[in-house]
Amino acid sequence: xxxSTLTAxxxxxDISDDLERRIVRSHWSPGDQLPSERELxxxxxxxxxxxxxxxAGLVERSFIDIHPGRGSxxxxxxxDDLSSSLTxxxxxxxITSRDLVVARVALECAAVELAxxxxxxxxxxxxxxxxxxxxxxxxxxxxxxxLDFHEAVVAASGNPVLMLMFGSIxxxxxxxxxxxxxxxAIHSAGDPxxxxxxxxxxxxxxSAARELMREHLELxxxxxxxxxxxxxxxxxxxRGIRTAGSLADTRSPATTPPL
Numbered sequence: 001x002x003x004s005t006l007t008a009x010x011x012x013x014d015i016s017d018d019l020e021r022r023i024v025r026s027h028w029s030p031g032d033q034l035p036s037e038r039e040l041x042x043x044x045x046x047x048x049x050x051x052x053x054x055x056a057g058l059v060e061r062s063f064i065d066i067h068p069g070r071g072s073x074x075x076x077x078x079x080d081d082l083s084s085s086l087t088x089x090x091x092x093x094x095i096t097s098r099d100l101v102v103a104r105v106a107l108e109c110a111a112v113e114l115a116x117x118x119x120x121x122x123x124x125x126x127x128x129x130x131x132x133x134x135x136x137x138x139x140x141x142x143x144x145x146x147l148d149f150h151e152a153v154v155a156a157s158g159n160p161v162l163m164l165m166f167g168s169i170x171x172x173x174x175x176x177x178x179x180x181x182x183x184x185a186i187h188s189a190g191d192p193x194x195x196x197x198x199x200x201x202x203x204x205x206x207s208a209a210r211e212l213m214r215e216h217l218e219l220x221x222x223x224x225x226x227x228x229x230x231x232x233x234x235x236x237x238x239r240g241i242r243t244a245g246s247l248a249d250t251r252s253p254a255t256t257p258p259l
Contacts, residue, residue, distance in 0.1 A: 002035035008045025015044050016054045023063050023074055030076035034064065094231040097179065100172050101220045105213075107165055108154060112197060112213045115156035116206040122156040126198045133194065139241060142187070143177040149194060153213075156201065175232045178241045179224070186223050190216055 006014055022028060035043070040051045055072055058064045064072050115121060129152045133145035147170065154166045166173075180186045193216040200209035221228065227235045 002039045002043050004043040006044060008043075010044040010046060012046075012050055012054060015040075015046065015050070016057055019054065019058060020061075020063060023058075028074045030074050032074045033070075034072040034074070036071060095172060096229050097176055097220055097224055097232050097235065098228050100169065100176050100232060101217055103169065104173065104176075105217050107162060108150065108217060109210045109213050111154040111157040111159065111162045111166075112201060113206040113210040114159060114162075115153060116201045116204055116209040118156070118158055121201060121204070122152075122158075123198070123202055125152040126156060126201065128152075130194055130198055133191075139178060139181050142181040143174055146177045146181065147174050153197070153201075172232060175236050176220070178236050179227065179232070179239065180220065182239055182241055183223070186219060189223065190219050 004010065004018065006018060010018075019034070028034065034040075034055075037048055037051050037055075040054075041048055044051070055064065055066060058072075059066055062075055065075050066072050126149070129145065129149040133142065133149050136142040136145045150173065151166060151170075154162055157163075180190060193212055197209060197212045197216065200212055230238075
């Protein structure tokens with residue numbers, strides 16, 4: 001039976017803080033079911049509408065998911081939990097392609113180097129994502145599969161912080177890839193490097209993997225022309241392709257990988 005240390009009847013904000021604290025401190029693990037609304041009402045000494053407001057707030061803050069008829073469940077941390085808020089900030093601050101490339105070089109070169117250093121390398125996902133990307137035949141599909149490939153490379157690093165960092169810029173990376181794959185010259189120059197990156201990781205060659213990733217990402221610096229220093233959201237709209245704010249099909253179901 002669920003018990004609360006709060007004095008009943010508890011205040012709504014205190015109930016929310018108490019449940020959030022329990023989740024953060026792993027009182028419940030991802031996938032675990034929270035006590036029923038009835039149990040929570042009894043424990044906190046409040047009405048069902050109050051508990052429903054508290055649970056709705058936890059859903060909004062990405063702590064739980066509610067499944068009608070089943071109950072409330074602790075939500076696993078998703079790699080793109082920060083993406084929506086960052087997308088709004090990126091659009092307002094006018095993040096450019098150059099800004100994004102410089103950030104990606106720092107993040108993804110570190111990730112691929114770590115992936116190549118691991119004694120147990122997560123190669124299957126990278127080869128599979130690479131194969132899917134090579135079969136893509138539309139700009140949207142090429143951009144999405146390219147995004148999935150790079151996410152698999154970052155996941156192979158085994159570093160959950162790098163995964164969360166990549167997830168936070170996922171929408172902007174997708175926009176950058178739309179720009180790249182809408183240009184046949186950039187697509188032709190960049191795509192063959194994917195296979196060489198994966199092979200370097202498979203060979204356990206961190207230096208080669210890092211330099212190939214840098215070469216791949218920095219193609220934009222020499223091939224984007226005047227688009228390089230324009231806000232990425234403006235660039236994709238001007239080219240008549242999907243906007244950087246379109247998150248519907250760029251959200252990742254993946255969670256922070258185990259080390």
